[in-house]
Amino acid sequence: MTRTDQTAGEQPRRQALLEVLRTSDTPLGVTQLADRLRIHPNTVRFHLDALVRDALIDRRLEQPTGPGRPRTVYTPHPGMDRGGQRQYHLLAKILLGQLSTDPDAGGAAEAAGRTWGGHLVDQVAPTRQPGVAEATHRLTAMMTDLGFAPEPEGDPAERIRLRHCPFLELAEEYSSTLCPLHLGLMRGALTAIRAPITATSLEPFAERDACIAHLSPTRAHPPQTANRSA
Incomplete structure (x- = not known):
């Protein structure tokens, strides 16, 4: 047994x-x-x-x-019984259904994701700015904790394959709302740590087994080029 x-x-x-x-x-x-x-x-x-x-x-x-x-x-013990079933999936479906009625549901979802991404990412000291490698590491660490099974690709990473969606059934039904929220999570995290990169887009189900998040340098931090003598 x-x-x-x-x-x-x-x-x-x-x-x-x-x-x-x-x-x-x-x-x-x-x-x-x-x-x-x-x-x-x-x-x-x-x-x-x-x-x-x-x-x-x-x-x-x-x-x-x-x-x-x-x-x-x-x-x-005084208080409501904490045993029994939970219906968090139903709660999420209700809230996503309500959010999807917003004329700018994607924008609202991304804004919510930005707020939470800035809260969930492992912060850096305010006196310094992380480089591309460290920023990518902190972003992927956060996404790993959330269950996305991220795989950065490129050196420096130009995209991240998200091999698992912790909200898969909901994403299949509410991708126009939930996927912008995921993009907002990444953007909010990178903004919070003052990263020299940002998440430019997220392709839902771009591959049979993964969604693809695309990264690029921020405008304030263009990619460095080697100095060439005249």
């Missing part, structure tokens, strides 16, 4: 413990929980420890009403 299978098998019992605690008017101890669920106290302790680690329940010592050691009791 794999660890994933084992964890999945433990979930019903932990959910049962949670339900008992949530429906109880008073905190409950291990023995009470074991009696109600008809399982061994050691099994109860194991699952309670996991629920405490996941911040789903709270553990505390109950003040004794007579002689003896204080009893450890458990209560559900």
